[in-house]
Amino acid sequence: xxxxxxxxxxxxxxxxxxxxxxxxxxxxxxxxxxxxxxxxxxxxxxxxxxxxxxxxxxxxxxxxxxxxxxxxxxxxxxxxxxxxxxxxxxxxxxxxxxxxxxxxxxxxxxxxxxxxxxxxxxxxxxxxxxxxxxxxxxxxxxxxxxxxxxxxxxxxxxxxxxxxxxxxxxxxxxxxxxxxxxxxxxxxxxxxxxxxxxxxxxxxxxxxxxxxxxxxxxxxxxxxxxxxxxxxxxxxxxxxxxxxxxxxxxxxxxxxxxxxxx
Ligand code: C2E
Ligand code: MG
Ligand code: MG
Numbered sequence: 001x002x003x004x005x006x007x008x009x010x011x012x013x014x015x016x017x018x019x020x021x022x023x024x025x026x027x028x029x030x031x032x033x034x035x036x037x038x039x040x041x042x043x044x045x046x047x048x049x050x051x052x053x054x055x056x057x058x059x060x061x062x063x064x065x066x067x068x069x070x071x072x073x074x075x076x077x078x079x080x081x082x083x084x085x086x087x088x089x090x091x092x093x094x095x096x097x098x099x100x101x102x103x104x105x106x107x108x109x110x111x112x113x114x115x116x117x118x119x120x121x122x123x124x125x126x127x128x129x130x131x132x133x134x135x136x137x138x139x140x141x142x143x144x145x146x147x148x149x150x151x152x153x154x155x156x157x158x159x160x161x162x163x164x165x166x167x168x169x170x171x172x173x174x175x176x177x178x179x180x181x182x183x184x185x186x187x188x189x190x191x192x193x194x195x196x197x198x199x200x201x202x203x204x205x206x207x208x209x210x211x212x213x214x215x216x217x218x219x220x221x222x223x224x225x226x227x228x229x230x231x232x233x234x235x236x237x238x239x240x241x242x243x244x245x246x247x248x249x250x251x252x253x254x255x256x257x258x259x260x261x262x
Contacts, residue, residue: 005063009035012067013236017229020221027087030068031236052095061096062105071239073113085116094128121149127158144169173199177210196224
């Protein structure tokens with residue numbers, strides 16, 4: 001793993017995040033993969049915790065951040081001015097947030113690239129910010145001041161304090177897939193609607209994670225959720241495939257959504 005970055009075995013894939021209103025790709029989440037010479041493609045679940053343990057997460061995180069920022073700058077430079085600027089979000093793990101390098105690294109990355117303010121977003125899980133809420137609050141404020149955006153990842157899975165949620169300067173809440181999926185009885189969890197309302201009351205946008213089917217997407221739209229990410233709109237893909245997706249006309253809207261919005 002220590003040599004994987006220099007050997008270019010770490011790949012960054014991009015998964016589309018779609019605006020539900022018109023199904024246009026609004027941004028991407030960067031997701032790391034390790035193309036291991038013997039073991040094949042490894043998921044981040046298999047190597048991120050190891051990178052944290054051996055103190056490699058800062059380097060690995062910087063690599064993903066830098067790669068994503070450059071890619072986003074290219075996409076933004078090639079987009080027409082009428083469009084809202086595309087965003088890209090990068091996952092940050094606890095060791096990165098606890099160390100002050102993150103601020104330095106972020107400042108460096110933002111200095112090297114020309115990006116629309118707030119369009120490079122850091123995704124931070126609620127369990128991570130709740131590990132040390134006072135410290136996290138300070139770090140989050142500095143991240144915002146530098147011009148990056150902030151997403152609260154996997155919302156609803158950890159232990160969260162509503163008092164802190166109010167104080168943290170997140171722009172976006174990402175609702176965990178477990179709240180998006182239908183239950184065994186075929187219904188959505190009852191609190192999905194409340195989570196969306198809570199986020200809106202706090203002035204935050206909502207991204208639903210794990211939208212796997214078209215009916216997920218249609219229902220999320222009707223619940224007032226702005227964005228969705230999931231297999232319904234595309235799996236994590238290479239930068240080339242993501243560029244092709246951006247250059248294409250938006251995918252035709254399925255009948256259900258058309259009827260609903262017309
Ligand atoms: P995450 O940030 O919550 O990312 C979403 C995960 O859900 C991704 O798994 C994605 O491939 C998966 N996913 C997307 N759409 C669907 C869907 O419709 N259904 C289902 N069942 N799953 C879906 P992935 O890529 O394996 O990443 C797992 C976790 O690893 C991420 O969870 C994130 O916490 C972490 N991770 C990934 N890349 C990085 C990185 O560069 N740095 C750090 N620190 N963590 C990373
Ligand atoms: Mg994430
Ligand atoms: Mg997530």
